[in-house]
Amino acid sequence: MTNAAVLPTNSLGIVHADDAQLQVSGLNVFYGESHILRDVDLTVPGGKMVCLIGRNGVGKTTLLKTVMGLLRQRSGRVTFEGQEISALPPHRRAKAHIGYVPQGREIIPQLTVRENLLLGYEALPGGMGRHRHVDPFVYELFPVLESFLERRGGDLSGGQQQQLAIARALLGKPRLLLLDEPTEGIQPSVVLDIERAVRQITATGISVLLVEQHLHFVRQADWYYAMQKGGVVASGPTSELSKAVVDRFLSV
Amino acid sequence: MTSLLDTLFNGLAIGSVLMLAALGLAVVFGLMGVINMAHGELMMLGAYTTYVVQNLLKTGPLQALFPAYILIAIPLAFLVSGLAGLVLEKTVIRRLYGRPLETLLATWGVSLILQQLVRSVSTAFFIGLVLALVLGLGLPRFLPAAWLRQRWSPLLKLGSWLLAGGLGIALAALAGQTRQLRLPWFSARNIEVTAPQWLRGSIEVAGVTMPTGRLFIIALTALSLIAVHWFLQKSVWGIRIRAVTQNRSMSSCLGIPTDKVDALSFLVGSGLAGVAGVAVTLLGSVGPNMGGNYIVDCFMVVVLGGVGKLLGTVVAALGIGILSYVLGSGSLLLLWPQMPAALNSLITFFATTSMAKVLVFMLIVAFLQFRPAGLFPQKGRMVEA
Ligand SMILES: Nc1ncnc2c1ncn2[C@@H]1O[C@H](COP(=O)(O)OP(=O)(O)O)[C@@H](O)[C@H]1O
Ligand SMILES: [Mg+2]
Numbered sequence: 001m002t003n004a005a006v007l008p009t010n011s012l013g014i015v016h017a018d019d020a021q022l023q024v025s026g027l028n029v030f031y032g033e034s035h036i037l038r039d040v041d042l043t044v045p046g047g048k049m050v051c052l053i054g055r056n057g058v059g060k061t062t063l064l065k066t067v068m069g070l071l072r073q074r075s076g077r078v079t080f081e082g083q084e085i086s087a088l089p090p091h092r093r094a095k096a097h098i099g100y101v102p103q104g105r106e107i108i109p110q111l112t113v114r115e116n117l118l119l120g121y122e123a124l125p126g127g128m129g130r131h132r133h134v135d136p137f138v139y140e141l142f143p144v145l146e147s148f149l150e151r152r153g154g155d156l157s158g159g160q161q162q163q164l165a166i167a168r169a170l171l172g173k174p175r176l177l178l179l180d181e182p183t184e185g186i187q188p189s190v191v192l193d194i195e196r197a198v199r200q201i202t203a204t205g206i207s208v209l210l211v212e213q214h215l216h217f218v219r220q221a222d223w224y225y226a227m228q229k230g231g232v233v234a235s236g237p238t239s240e241l242s243k244a245v246v247d248r249f250l251s252v
Numbered sequence: 253m254t255s256l257l258d259t260l261f262n263g264l265a266i267g268s269v270l271m272l273a274a275l276g277l278a279v280v281f282g283l284m285g286v287i288n289m290a291h292g293e294l295m296m297l298g299a300y301t302t303y304v305v306q307n308l309l310k311t312g313p314l315q316a317l318f319p320a321y322i323l324i325a326i327p328l329a330f331l332v333s334g335l336a337g338l339v340l341e342k343t344v345i346r347r348l349y350g351r352p353l354e355t356l357l358a359t360w361g362v363s364l365i366l367q368q369l370v371r372s373v374s375t376a377f378f379i380g381l382v383l384a385l386v387l388g389l390g391l392p393r394f395l396p397a398a399w400l401r402q403r404w405s406p407l408l409k410l411g412s413w414l415l416a417g418g419l420g421i422a423l424a425a426l427a428g429q430t431r432q433l434r435l436p437w438f439s440a441r442n443i444e445v446t447a448p449q450w451l452r453g454s455i456e457v458a459g460v461t462m463p464t465g466r467l468f469i470i471a472l473t474a475l476s477l478i479a480v481h482w483f484l485q486k487s488v489w490g491i492r493i494r495a496v497t498q499n500r501s502m503s504s505c506l507g508i509p510t511d512k513v514d515a516l517s518f519l520v521g522s523g524l525a526g527v528a529g530v531a532v533t534l535l536g537s538v539g540p541n542m543g544g545n546y547i548v549d550c551f552m553v554v555v556l557g558g559v560g561k562l563l564g565t566v567v568a569a570l571g572i573g574i575l576s577y578v579l580g581s582g583s584l585l586l587l588w589p590q591m592p593a594a595l596n597s598l599i600t601f602f603a604t605t606s607m608a609k610v611l612v613f614m615l616i617v618a619f620l621q622f623r624p625a626g627l628f629p630q631k632g633r634m635v636e637a
Contacts (some may be wrong), residue, residue: 070501070504090501090504094507095507100505102502102505104500109496110494111491116492119495121504122507168506
């Protein structure tokens, strides 16, 4: 275990920081009767990038879905910016400025790229009704989107859909961005685009909780958590991410 | 030639009614996947609204508006049926999303309740019903919030509904002492809606006599279709509705209040049923049981067209309408008098309205064996979801 001392730790071993933007404590989540997450504790400090690693099927997606409110915890709590959000439905969490880029991207297939982007504004007061034009900063981040505005989201390639999903989440002005395997199954050139975009996002002060398999992308994060069989088994600053840990927890 | 145009026009008129009736169901069943067996009764509410508007304007201070009563009835019917649908969604359907069999049974029960409601409603009945609803929905607000989170709070809620119902019945019985208040508004008999003068004539174009009533229905259908298309494709709520039907959980993660979207879709779909009810009053008599005449046809149209596709609903409704008319009126015999005797007798056999319906339904069932997703199957991931 590398529970190193960058963040203050209380006697229970739960990382507890006053600047914690997202705090997950004692989380237990089930699918039916199968116990998926076991007593998970995790903290994302404000403005930092935290990476979650672990082999397939250990529960990383499940954790992100629970943070977003798609799954209900059986016990434990999720706190965001000092407010407990454990009982809120996903749309209230989105309006509390948590942005979500799910695994598989979840673009609305029959809607145009423009409509998909406008949906990002639904997290803001007034939603699409008040924000009728896509803020051009997303085209600077992902130029390819501008040329495909009238295409249907489902017709884009995987990499383009991923860029669309990130842009859509950013339009809702999130203060915390949940990114679930944004480079999974995407051609290498686009992977670099996405990494660059995420660097720019963190530079603007948005906190990021990232699930990732590419090691050099993982190394961009400030802090890592490693999961195994539904529990967090190691964590520490990514600068101390040793080869042994990488071999154990990254599936590549 | 004229007889061909004649046939086409009449088929178009029948198809229009069908389309108007199915349009609301295309939203409720096609987009939201809710099997609403009470759709026909929501149409009936629209027809009864027309009847009430007609009677209110027949005499009295607003008599000058009487020729236009049907135009006034359209938005009112939309509102009445839409609100009834909204109440239905909030009380029953919301609890049954994702459970089609339960939804089917529950809405069938609701359709029976609505039928009986229009038969028995009187002023006394209405007062009691309003009291029971207000008490039943309002009582929990006056209870301490902590009481509603206990293990026994369902019992408490049941108790408050029983109390509200009891008080409502008592008040209705009390008010029923007066004969005036006890008289049913409509009774179980069919009601008579007379079309205004300008919808009773006909115009002749290219040798085809077109009754203005039918032209009016065609125009109303076309307008409704354009309005629905605009609402779904262009309006902000339309984009929200389409997003939720295609990916509910992601829509929620983006900040769309999915429960509001469900309620609104249901309101719009039910309101359209009300508009269809207005159109039906122009075709014949209207009674508490009229919903049953339309519900099967409506589902046929939506399923044949392809669930979730407005264009499919349009084509299927026109197709079924024209085919039923052509078969039912025996027009084929007029168009082709020298056909072989065997074919002739076969067509004569099906040349009644009900036999034509049997044949059309058999054809639809056969068609769906080969193309289960309908005429315009939905492409993409949504089908799997
Ligand atoms: N919808 C589901 N129903 C039942 N079990 C599921 C479902 N989704 C995921 N699981 C199980 O939960 C575990 C964790 O899955 P997941 O969170 O997707 O893992 P990861 O994202 O780390 O690869 C896996 O064992 C998976 O089989
Ligand atoms: Mg995953």
